[in-house]
Amino acid sequence: MTKENLKIGDVFSSQIDNNYKKYFQYVANDITQLNSEVIRVFKTQYPINVDSDLIDIINDDIDFYAHCVIQFGLKLKIWERIGNLNFIEKINVIFKTSTDHGKPEIKISHDWYVWKINESFNHVGKLKDKNRYAEVGSIIPPDSIVYRMLHGEYDFVYPGFE
Template sequence: MAKRIVTKIGDVFCVEIDNQCKRYFQYIVNDMEQLNSSVIRVFKLHYPIDYKPIIDDIVKDEVEFYAHTILKFGVLYDAWYKVGTSKEFGDFSKVLFRSSADAGNGEMISERWYVWHINEPHVYVGKLTKEYQHAERGGVMSYTSILDRLKYGDYMSKYPGY
């Protein structure tokens, strides 16, 4: 029988990177505008592999990026594990995501972009101007894509314009 995986807003997770360091992220909210997916905030610091987590210190760290993901698959496939919880979520009201209406359309550079803040409607912006280029990729990222970004600093799957 498969184990039941329960995640709650505030949960803090650890990812062990190639048995060399630990990275942490926190589940902060569900985004109703993106399939009700879990939004995580990933912290910048890399910790030694033998580090014993102090949750209050972890959640005070600077945020490196935000992403939508499905937490249970990362747990199920041992990509990450829960180390604690915190009611400190930071201010995510200004976090901006982006998505293209024609993603996956060959080598074409999209001019059909949408942006949105968590739990706010998507806004069509057309061409992705400098004003919006800092926005995070808004798709629901697989656990393997999250691992790639933690390890390499970027997602390995590319789409022109991202």
């Protein structure tokens, strides 16, 4: 599958352990973050031997949003495309990044930027109010997305905000 074959609305399945899988949907490209793909991951874990209805899958609650390279996960066989359902919803998610990312000696950052898909970065300093709930805005490796699906957090060091 080439990048040209990926379409907004594509739904993917990823096995998260020996018994369960979770689903996500490709929902946007974010020019603010290197034109990377944005996915929304759904909350429900399904038994690996059950084929679920696409409508039921996309009507599930959203667990999290992330930037990623979908093709990389396909190439590594970390997930597979299972179908497509038209996606036209407005996405109202805030992403965050810190200039202190990649500096493990800094546990708490006070130098944060936030943005929404295809909008400019805004320097906010400390994370306050709704920005405290912003999603990590880095482009996440496929194995780290699966780790978060299973454990509820990423498997890499990222500064805190309080």
